[in-house]
Amino acid sequence: MNKKIVIGAVAIIVVAGIYATTRPSKSAKGHTLRVAVQNNISTLDPNLADQVGANWAEVQTLEGLYTTSANGKIIPGVAQKIVQPTQGNKVYTIKLKKNQKWSDGSQVTASDFVNSVKRQVNPATKSTRANHFKDIAGYDAVYNNKENVNKLGISAPDKYTVKIELSHPVPYFNFILANQLYPINSDKLKEYGSKYGQTAKTTVSNGAYTIKKWNQSSTTWEFVKNKYYADAKSVHYDTIKATQVTDATLASKQYLAKKVDEAEISGGILTDLKKSHATDIKSTQKGRVAFIVWNAADKTVSNTNLKRALSLAINRKELTKSALADGSTPAKSIVPSGEVKVDGKDFNANLSLPYNKALAQKYLKQAQSELNQQKITITLNTADTDAYKALGVYLKQSIEATLPDVTINLKQLPLNAEISAFENHDFQAGTLTWSTDYNDPIDFLDIAYSKGAINFTNWTNSEYERIINKVSEQHEANDARYKLEQQAAKLNNDLNGVTPLYQVSNVHLLRSSVKNLDYPLIGYQNYKYAK
Structure with a gap:
């Protein structure tokens, strides 16, 4: 269920005559972007997040060794650069930037990545995301044969180096490093235990945003700019206010009433919207x-x-x-x-x-x-x-x-x-x-x-x-x-x-005033790039 299990991806709704008297609003006031989404957030524990809402939220709050640009290209994240694997394309030796911090002000270190992978593959964690690391050396021994997790081919030779050994070359492994291998804050995990990533209070971020006013039953929450994020100066929106709206008709009404600036929609309501707000519709294959x-x-x-x-x-x-x-x-x-x-x-x-x-x-x-x-x-x-x-x-x-x-x-x-x-x-x-x-x-x-x-x-x-x-x-x-x-x-x-x-299909209503927000085939829109 990685990234990925989604409830609320479709809606069979036919509504007519509700669009004729409304007009697109102006840009969001100040530096707050208001969004309506179909899925809530089940968890922000990166080793357990297996639902679309959770993985969409990960993109906003966490940064891996690699990440993706606004148009989906793989670029360095916490890593200093994109490395060329050695030893027959099976060994990745990745140096970390030293200016990377968690939202509590502590340093992001190589151990945060190593511990994350080991915890995710450990059968005791019962992670449905474990198989995304199946190509790391020792995976079968640990996950299928229940051997010691330290047999996994990932280590931290020093505080700012992550070494990953694969059992064989993997042509898409850069995507894993960008979209799957997220760090955990090792100290906070010890402190919070099973509550890690289950509420805003027990969640720490190393990405562009932190999460506020959220627990697993929340239908509203906020992403707030992470002041410790190394590239915070490039993040335009200070706050992303999110509301779960599972009904596409209601989501579109909120958008048309200028209560939100982006709305995830679906269903027959598009027929009328295409007539009156065609330029606001962003539709791409997912x-x-x-x-x-x-x-x-x-x-x-x-x-x-x-x-x-x-x-x-x-x-x-x-x-x-x-x-x-x-x-x-x-x-x-x-x-x-x-x-x-x-x-x-x-x-x-x-x-x-x-x-x-x-x-x-x-x-x-x-x-x-x-x-x-x-x-x-x-x-x-x-x-x-x-x-x-x-x-x-x-x-x-x-x-x-x-x-x-x-x-x-x-x-x-x-x-x-x-x-x-x-x-x-x-x-x-x-x-x-x-x-x-x-x-x-x-x-x-x-x-x-x-x-x-x-x-x-x-x-x-x-x-x-x-x-x-x-x-x-x-x-x-x-x-x-x-x-x-x-x-x-x-x-x-x-x-x-x-x-x-x-x-x-990935269908959203989006204000024309919001720029640089793309909806890729692989992954999710990233609000840190929005202008």
Whole structure:
């Protein structure tokens, strides 16, 4: 769930006639930017943050060894420079800047990065982000075989040097250093223990902003400029005031009433907004895919032919065009389009997830015979936001209309309860989205891999495992690696380890007065660059 599990990514809403009499507001007063977001912040413990709201907040409050520029380019963060790995591209020796401080005024040191990695990989931490360090030497010994965490290939030769040893070259490792490897304040962790990063009071930052007026149940909070941030003079906005607004209509109303300067929106409200406020709409593809998770321990939904039938019964074009209507696109596989190319074509160019009523009914008959069951009932978990309620309703309608012998019962849960149900395998089926922090399909393919940290399904397939293991032997970002990953994606499309639904569109309303705020395919907007 790294960065990444999101609840509230879509909304099926049609509202007309509410935009005609309003006009865009002028720029935000002073140096305060007011934003409306769909997701709350589950935690600011970087070793546990696995939800979109949390990872978006990490970008504002933490800085890794590397970071990204306003347009998404990898640049030095706490590190002095981008280094060239040695010893066959497996060893990174990174010198830290000495002017880096935490928001409590203490020094950021190499140990803060080393301790963070060890804590995240330690099985006792139960981090769903552990697999992002799977390429560091010793990962399998520590994470899978429960050996001493000091066997990990990361160390601090001195106070301002981090040394990382990989088990093999990793073509996207700079992205890991920029978007995944965040430091922890070792002293504060000892002081706060399990409360670290769970409230504003127990959170420390080394990034452009600190967080105020926040706990895990907050629907409003503030990012305040970190006075100890080394480049604080370049940060324009002193305060980012955030409000969670899960209803896209309400978010747009707040924007149009000039109560917020940026609003995350979705759904049918875009039809009217495009007529009256087209220049305020910022819509880009996101490296995020929505999918259905099936519990492999459940006799019914573990049936491959049933999952094939259900996938074929979902009209993804109708879902994205008519129901979502926000620029989201039908998934062609579990991997988002636009991430990498193979032989000069997009990764998904030859992959598809079609709607086919006749074939769906054919596979259902096979499943009914195998299960010795005519009528099939499935409980589908969704989060209790308006967005996911709407997605659940669409899936129920689409599947039941195509397959009359199938009944979908919707079970709505609070976000934390839904995540807990997945982690405890106390579910039959459920909807999630996953976004990536680096440009390689393996991050999504790991969702169905038995050793993947977020394989909630416990699904395993020997051929899929074989392909993923071969991918790990390919150490270059080239067509050979990507073709293997295509094979895995195609196999998942057929067997439905997880069932992809759609690729999320990143849609915001933004004042024309706000400059230099971009929405990248990988990662999140960074307010320290906004002017």
